Amino acid sequence: MLLQPGDPAPEVRLPSDGKENISFTDFRGKKPVVVLFFPLAFTSTCTEEMCTVGSDFSSYDELGAQVLAVSVDSPAVLERFRRECGAGFPFLSDFNREAVEAFGVLRTEPLGAGLRNTADRSAFVIDRDGTIVYTWLSKNPGVLPPFEEIKEAVRKC
Numbered sequence: 001m002l003l004q005p006g007d008p009a010p011e012v013r014l015p016s017d018g019k020e021n022i023s024f025t026d027f028r029g030k031k032p033v034v035v036l037f038f039p040l041a042f043t044s045t046c047t048e049e050m051c052t053v054g055s056d057f058s059s060y061d062e063l064g065a066q067v068l069a070v071s072v073d074s075p076a077v078l079e080r081f082r083r084e085c086g087a088g089f090p091f092l093s094d095f096n097r098e099a100v101e102a103f104g105v106l107r108t109e110p111l112g113a114g115l116r117n118t119a120d121r122s123a124f125v126i127d128r129d130g131t132i133v134y135t136w137l138s139k140n141p142g143v144l145p146p147f148e149e150i151k152e153a154v155r156k157c
Contacts (some may be wrong), residue, residue: 002013002104004121005133009033009126010102014070014092015087022090024099025130027066032133033126034060034067034150037105037119039136039141041073041081048119054087056147065125065154070094072118094119111141121145125153133157 002011013023027033036053038046050069053060060067067089071078078091078140094098100106100119107120123135123145136145 002135003102003124003132004139005131005134009064009124009130009132010099012102014094014099015075015083016090016092017075017082018090019060020090022068022092024068024126027126027128028130029128030066032063032065034065034129034154035103035124035126036067036069037088037100037103037122038069039107039111039118039121040083041071041077043141045121045142045144046071047081047085047157049080050085050091052144052147053089054085056090057088059151060089061063063154064152065157068092070099070119072097072100106135107141109139123150125150125157127157145157148150 009024013021069091075093081089105120105122107118122137
């Protein structure tokens with residue numbers, strides 16, 4: 001079931017592209033967190049999304065937010081993808097599908113050539129207390145998240 005505003009952030013710990021383990025709750029009491037789930041690295045819309053956030057990262061940083069990108073790709077793939085996107089924030093590997101299940105964004109419908117069990121493109125904002133304050137999900141993998149809406153949710157944290 002899709003997590004909604006008011007729900008606590010799951011305490012899932014995932015390996016990052018930098019080989020460290022990061023949890024969505026590591027920033028509790030420190031800063032809001034923007035979690036961006038994307039289906040697969042190196043696909044057109046995922047590349048556009050991560051490059052857009054990467055090139056606009058300073059605006060998230062100015063808001064005091066920690067951005068975390070999550071996909072089911074391996075850490076090695078995500079390391080290369082993050083570098084190619086020029087992103088200054090961690091990409092987390094949910095290879096075992098723990099986060100997509102915990103957040104309720106596991107995509108079971110076929111993606112492209114019949115690939116299943118990726119993430120639906122989605123975005124969450126978690127406040128400093130560890131509570132989800134914003135949720136967005138698209139079943140259409142070709143739709144980008146509403147970046148301004150996400151930033152506005154961070155401003156309200």
